Amino acid sequence: MLPRDVISTGPLILRPPVAGDAEAIVKACNDPVTAWFLPLLPSPYGPQDARDYFDMAEAKWEGGGAEFAITENGQYVGSISARPPDHWGVTEIGYLVAPWARGKNVAARAARAVPDWLFDHGVRRVELQAAVENVASLRVAYKAGFLEEGLRRDAKRLRDGRYVDMVAFGRLRGDAVASGAPYLPFFEGGQLSDGVVRLVPLAVQDAGDFHRMLADPTVAAYSMAPASTLADDERRCRYTGYWWVSGQRIELAIRDAASGAFAGHLQLTQVLPSLGQAMIGYSLVPAFRGKGFMTRAVNLLADWAFANTALHRIVAGTEVGNTASHRVLERAGFSKEGVHRELFPKPGGRRVDDVAWARLRPS
Numbered sequence: 001m002l003p004r005d006v007i008s009t010g011p012l013i014l015r016p017p018v019a020g021d022a023e024a025i026v027k028a029c030n031d032p033v034t035a036w037f038l039p040l041l042p043s044p045y046g047p048q049d050a051r052d053y054f055d056m057a058e059a060k061w062e063g064g065g066a067e068f069a070i071t072e073n074g075q076y077v078g079s080i081s082a083r084p085p086d087h088w089g090v091t092e093i094g095y096l097v098a099p100w101a102r103g104k105n106v107a108a109r110a111a112r113a114v115p116d117w118l119f120d121h122g123v124r125r126v127e128l129q130a131a132v133e134n135v136a137s138l139r140v141a142y143k144a145g146f147l148e149e150g151l152r153r154d155a156k157r158l159r160d161g162r163y164v165d166m167v168a169f170g171r172l173r174g175d176a177v178a179s180g181a182p183y184l185p186f187f188e189g190g191q192l193s194d195g196v197v198r199l200v201p202l203a204v205q206d207a208g209d210f211h212r213m214l215a216d217p218t219v220a221a222y223s224m225a226p227a228s229t230l231a232d233d234e235r236r237c238r239y240t241g242y243w244w245v246s247g248q249r250i251e252l253a254i255r256d257a258a259s260g261a262f263a264g265h266l267q268l269t270q271v272l273p274s275l276g277q278a279m280i281g282y283s284l285v286p287a288f289r290g291k292g293f294m295t296r297a298v299n300l301l302a303d304w305a306f307a308n309t310a311l312h313r314i315v316a317g318t319e320v321g322n323t324a325s326h327r328v329l330e331r332a333g334f335s336k337e338g339v340h341r342e343l344f345p346k347p348g349g350r351r352v353d354d355v356a357w358a359r360l361r362p363s
């Protein structure tokens, strides 16, 4: 049985919820983001739901789990709970922060303190799950010292009934807790622009344009991936935030800065922190070719990467015959490093050579 302790962490006090929290809980649970990512909460959420929650919290404590109100200066700012630990000393936590207290490290602080407290009370392993689309919660998990352990496909539903993949995290008693600094920080202000092109995270709203571009024969001819459906590409666009926040890759839509039109796609992938190396890949919608858009986009991303990440080498690979792509890389400051013979498989069992390029961190 877990003791009904009060946990103090920085400016926060975590204690069992009390009736005086009801008004704030009702407000927090009526927030659309909360309702979206916690679809089992009643919606709309009323005073009776808060009373039911107090009964549920009591039962949780009675049953060996924990249910805390997160408070700051005596005021409710969120909730965090732990299931009763199982036979193996394993539990799972869940949390929410009221919209008026977000972005101030409240969730990350609480999601670090509660496992520390659980480890002091016999728990060995704490689990946590966040939807691939819940970037704020994913970031909380990394900041709170959890390690990513895998993807649970279609494991839960969001409020609109759509199934969503869940990222599974775990923290073990004795795990060293890293600083949580992201290898790939988000763009400050959410975008990069030189006034002619604008780079923004590839979003689900781009899926149609992205799909049409990938299906264009002049793009498909240089793609290593099998042909994709619109549903595949929509799903891929929903992964942008997760891939970025987990340091795996950056997926960008290139927009015409003047009109906002979707002009193409640029990615930073194959991120290898141990080598300080990542690879770029790109495609442009035919109507936007011949205007220097891709050179501008590659320059923007490479300049940003060397200024904001520990990357030392940005590499690219092009087919030997792809002259337009060679010109982009030359103009964007890449140098040819060699040829990988017969790297790219082509239809009919043929294979073609890959020209390897790199741009190095400026000294």
Ligand SMILES: CC(C)(COP(=O)(O)OP(=O)(O)OC[C@H]1O[C@@H](n2cnc3c(N)ncnc32)[C@H](O)[C@@H]1OP(=O)(O)O)[C@@H](O)C(=O)NCCC(=O)NCCS
Residues within 6 Å of the ligand: 033, 034, 035, 037, 038, 094, 095, 096, 097, 098, 101, 102, 103, 104, 105, 106, 107, 108, 109, 129, 130, 131, 134, 135, 136, 137, 139, 140, 186, 241
């Ligand atoms: C998830 C949630 C608890 C985060 O609470 P919080 O107190 O704002 O979290 P923190 O301030 O500790 O950290 C949030 C991080 O996400 C980042 N973030 C938030 N929204 C983001 C977005 N849309 N894209 C990228 N990053 C985002 C913040 O910048 C911050 O990271 P940083 O410290 O590196 O800048 C809160 O958004 C919430 O209650 N959501 C609804 C309920 C929910 O999703 N619960 C979790 C279910 S798994």
